[in-house]
Amino acid sequence: MNRIDHLFKNKTGEILSIYITAGYPGLNDTSALIKSLARHGADMIEIGIPFSDPLADGPVIQKSSQVALGNGMSLRLLFNQLEEIRHVVDIPLVMMGYLNPVLKMGMETFLENCQSIGIDGVIIPDLPPREYASLYREQFQSFGIYHPLLITPHTEVERIDWIAGLSTGFIYLVADSATTGSKSSLGPHQLEYFQRIQKMNLSIPSLIGFGISNHETFSAACGFAHGAIIGSAFINAIGQEQRETLDNRVAQFIKGIKVEE
Amino acid sequence: MGFEIDKGGNYGEFGGAYIPEMLYPNIRELEENYVKITTSEQFKNEFSKLLKDYAGRPTPLFKAERLSAHFGMNIYLKREDLNHTGAHKINNTIGQILVARHLGKKRIIAETGAGQHGVATATVCALHGMHCIVYMGALDVERQAPNVKKMKMLGAEVVPVHSGNKTLKDATNEAIRDWINHPVETHYIIGSVVGPHPYPDMVTRFQSVISEEIKVQLSEKTGRDYPDYLVACVGGGSNAAGAYFHYLEDERVKLISAEAAGMGVNSGMTAATSLLGTTGIIHGSKTLLMQDGDGQIVEPYSISAGLDYPGVGPLHAWLAKTGRASVYAATDDEALQAALLCTRMEGIIPALESAHAIAILDRIPAGREETVVVNLSGRGDKDMETYIDKLGL
Numbered sequence: 204m205n206r207i208d209h210l211f212k213n214k215t216g217e218i219l220s221i222y223i224t225a226g227y228p229g230l231n232d233t234s235a236l237i238k239s240l241a242r243h244g245a246d247m248i249e250i251g252i253p254f255s256d257p258l259a260d261g262p263v264i265q266k267s268s269q270v271a272l273g274n275g276m277s278l279r280l281l282f283n284q285l286e287e288i289r290h291v292v293d294i295p296l297v298m299m300g301y302l303n304p305v306l307k308m309g310m311e312t313f314l315e316n317c318q319s320i321g322i323d324g325v326i327i328p329d330l331p332p333r334e335y336a337s338l339y340r341e342q343f344q345s346f347g348i349y350h351p352l353l354i355t356p357h358t359e360v361e362r363i364d365w366i367a368g369l370s371t372g373f374i375y376l377v378a379d380s381a382t383t384g385s386k387s388s389l390g391p392h393q394l395e396y397f398q399r400i401q402k403m404n405l406s407i408p409s410l411i412g413f414g415i416s417n418h419e420t421f422s423a424a425c426g427f428a429h430g431a432i433i434g435s436a437f438i439n440a441i442g443q444e445q446r447e448t449l450d451n452r453v454a455q456f457i458k459g460i461k462v463e464e
Numbered sequence: 465m466g467f468e469i470d471k472g473g474n475y476g477e478f479g480g481a482y483i484p485e486m487l488y489p490n491i492r493e494l495e496e497n498y499v500k501i502t503t504s505e506q507f508k509n510e511f512s513k514l515l516k517d518y519a520g521r522p523t524p525l526f527k528a529e530r531l532s533a534h535f536g537m538n539i540y541l542k543r544e545d546l547n548h549t550g551a552h553k554i555n556n557t558i559g560q561i562l563v564a565r566h567l568g569k570k571r572i573i574a575e576t577g578a579g580q581h582g583v584a585t586a587t588v589c590a591l592h593g594m595h596c597i598v599y600m601g602a603l604d605v606e607r608q609a610p611n612v613k614k615m616k617m618l619g620a621e622v623v624p625v626h627s628g629n630k631t632l633k634d635a636t637n638e639a640i641r642d643w644i645n646h647p648v649e650t651h652y653i654i655g656s657v658v659g660p661h662p663y664p665d666m667v668t669r670f671q672s673v674i675s676e677e678i679k680v681q682l683s684e685k686t687g688r689d690y691p692d693y694l695v696a697c698v699g700g701g702s703n704a705a706g707a708y709f710h711y712l713e714d715e716r717v718k719l720i721s722a723e724a725a726g727m728g729v730n731s732g733m734t735a736a737t738s739l740l741g742t743t744g745i746i747h748g749s750k751t752l753l754m755q756d757g758d759g760q761i762v763e764p765y766s767i768s769a770g771l772d773y774p775g776v777g778p779l780h781a782w783l784a785k786t787g788r789a790s791v792y793a794a795t796d797d798e799a800l801q802a803a804l805l806c807t808r809m810e811g812i813i814p815a816l817e818s819a820h821a822i823a824i825l826d827r828i829p830a831g832r833e834e835t836v837v838v839n840l841s842g843r844g845d846k847d848m849e850t851y852i853d854k855l856g857l
Contacts, residue, residue, distance in 0.1 A: 255628065255760040255761045258644075265628075301745075307744065307757070328484040329482045329748070354485060355485055355488075357486075357647060358489075380486055382486075382644050
């Protein structure tokens, strides 16, 4: 069973998925961060593949991507770093990245690498669902890699149904029409949209992302979906110059999300 | 071979719309409406009226006698430099502002490199009383101060972009991000035949007035409505797309694209995208682009800010790949010398971009009797500081 299915089967709510940028803050921090996140209670991890031109990302992830690339991160190196990751971590791991670096490696090679490491899903925000369906869906299936797709407050009902049918693992509810990290609260429009999606009773689990940054927004999102995804707020928290170790920063961040302060 | 887009917005293996879901409604709204709007009688009347009375079209086709003698071929310059705001860019912004109005948009965003497209956008926004925000790389804001001032006087807000390498590529990223964050009331006036479908096709249609006029003017002047060679510079490729459009299927016309070699095609400091690029995705379009082995986009270099783009419009990628267009690259120095040559022989100071098209004329195997049309895409006012400095004037 795909670990993502396993997760949603065993845990029906309050699922916390954390986004990290591979190669950030340090080139060799990726595996340690994943271990640390799993140990301190993250339920799933999205491993961001840094790209020179991250169109859908706000300043925080832009910067972490730039730092990671400056550190020397590449898709090939990332796969090398993660070779042993399944010896130490059981939770679902999802790769998230833009299409160009993936196509440069070749979709087949990329998926093959994902499979051999034990990656459970791949999110590619700029791969149009229609192109995924016509060109890549079978490849994803044959390697057993899930492909969660995104919907937004402006996605029309028919398209939501179609995207939910095409998505595997879960559906990613983008909380607002925004780049990542640009909003830090959830307004009435978002809550109305979450409610609307909740009422659709989609056959696939849902996670809310974009604009989830603290205990309050995480709890609010969990009221409407199986859980939520945090990216920019976490990148910010571990990027700050601090005396504490990376592991301590991770522990504090996750505690802050799960427990009301 | 066809050079029109297919249903998915592809030119052969290039094009498409590789956009995150957040942009899907914006792009679909445009895709569903642009043909309907731009082919309506009302639009065509408004568009041609503004091109004539506001931009100053038709621009002349000028027989450059001394350059003809110099290069040993019959050279005609299509004077896009005589357009209002100094380049072909206004053809596109007039078309797009009308589309934006038909769609009921209130807010206009644009990206700009050298500032020509920014000025052309700010200009039509002033004309229509629309709110205008122009994203410009922080480095370009410094390098292109006169155009920044023009945009400000025209009432546009110029936002310096500090992400990435702080140039055109990053300004385009930032404009796209703005559009993601303001999806409903905003229209993005992209400045070239780049970006996700339907932009490459829409911008090509607006610029196609160039080749429409060349046909008529050439017929009057030579008794034949087509040249043997048609030469244009290509950064993103909008002036070239417009100059080529009505000749794309006419194999009698040899299409010649001039790219910026910068310090030299193999110097590592270049913008010769069609020559060096490989297939990839940039700004929502599959095209030829300069990237490294890991699929990271490489920053290009050219003395000309208008050619300093790591990709090329998908139409041009297809023209290069199929061999329909021949691509030559001119270095910074060659372009500078060509600008001086054109100035001293014809009394026309060309934009640095356009100078690249003149710089490759000596490599074209045109005979004495043959007709060569060069699209002189813009004038050199904005480049005076560079010319004075680099040419030691």
